[in-house]
Amino acid sequence: MKFEKLQALGNDYIFIDCIRQRLGKINFPLLSKRICDRNFGVGSDGLILIQRGRKTGFGMRMFNPDGSEAELCGNGVRCFARYIFESGLSSKKYQKVETKKGIVETEILSFSPDKFWIKVDMGIPILEANKIPVKSKKRFFIQEKIKTGKKNVSVTCVNIGNPHTAVIVRDIPEDWKEIGSKIENSKNFPHRTNVEFVKVKSRNKIELRVWERGAGATLSSATGGCAALVACVLAGKIESEAEVSFERGNLKITWDKEKNHIFVEGPAERVFSGVYEF
Structure with a gap:
């Protein structure tokens, strides 16, 4: 399977495009454990899947190196926004991305070949x-x-x-x-x-x-x-x-x-x- 590695302030993630690739039935928690391993895999802080959303154009799933699935990743969703724009999956700078937590809004404020600067609405902080x-x-x-x-x-x-x-x-x-x-x-x-x-x-x-x-x-x-x-x-x-x-x-x-x-x-x-x- 093809992958892309991106990072935000050193917080690095492996991205797998599940839209353009037909991957069949894959145990993603196990894949995350193996591919994120810094000694025996590619090495990263997590695995992120690029999918179609049920309510929006794009959906993001994120797995930790221990195989557990996270609800949201703020650095990861900025990298996600860059990937779908730069790879040609979307030409829009503004996106609504479906996550396990809910829909997150991203906006590419500026970009160059070297660096993208992206804003994310992380939603309401929950204190209860x-x-x-x-x-x-x-x-x-x-x-x-x-x-x-x-x-x-x-x-x-x-x-x-x-x-x-x-x-x-x-x-x-x-x-x-x-x-x-x-x-x-x-x-x-x-x-x-x-x-x-x-x-x-x-x-x-x-x-x-x-x-x-x-x-x-x-x-x-x-x-x-x-x-x-x-x-x-x-x-x-x-x-x-x-x-x-x-x-x-x-x-x-x-x-x-x-x-x-x-x-x-x-x-x-x-x-x-x-x-x-x-």
Whole structure:
């Protein structure tokens, strides 16, 4: 099968065009485990399928390296928008993309052979604990304590199409990966959770480290950036528009309070293409 690899701020995905290729019956969770392996496969943070949508022209399915299927991927959907435009599947800069979470709107703001700059409407941030989901008797889970081994960590939980847990810190802890793994698999989260460690740099800038559910440490996460911004706004630490800094670059994220929607702007870049035998 033919594939294309794209990345957004180092968050890399393998794309398989299921529209132009007749692939037959494939076990996609197993394929994701194998093709995403960085030692024995192509290597990536996830597998994304390009399909026709039931309600829109295009549908996107995303699988983590452990084979689990994610509801939404903010960096992935920007790369998706670039792929369908650049490959000729669509000539439109504006798209409605059907995901497991629902319909997501994308817009190509500018492009060149080297870089595309794309805006995504990520929708409404969900704060109700039972909808995230997180086990709690309280309606919201904002700056609440959870146990990670011997430590109690203060967290805020938000659903941006998928569950996120933001940990606001003075400095990124050296053992953030270990803590992230413990939070991801905590009994507090029925569907596990993505984890973001957030350092506030100013009223308009935050810095993140990302531990993704089913993938581990990744260089960036757009949905994670959205969740982190919401958590910091609720804590009164930043404005509703901020630069969100990752290890390999920045995103512009805005929480439009009137619409109660979150918007992300950022790059999407092509890496290489190839053929994979499965």
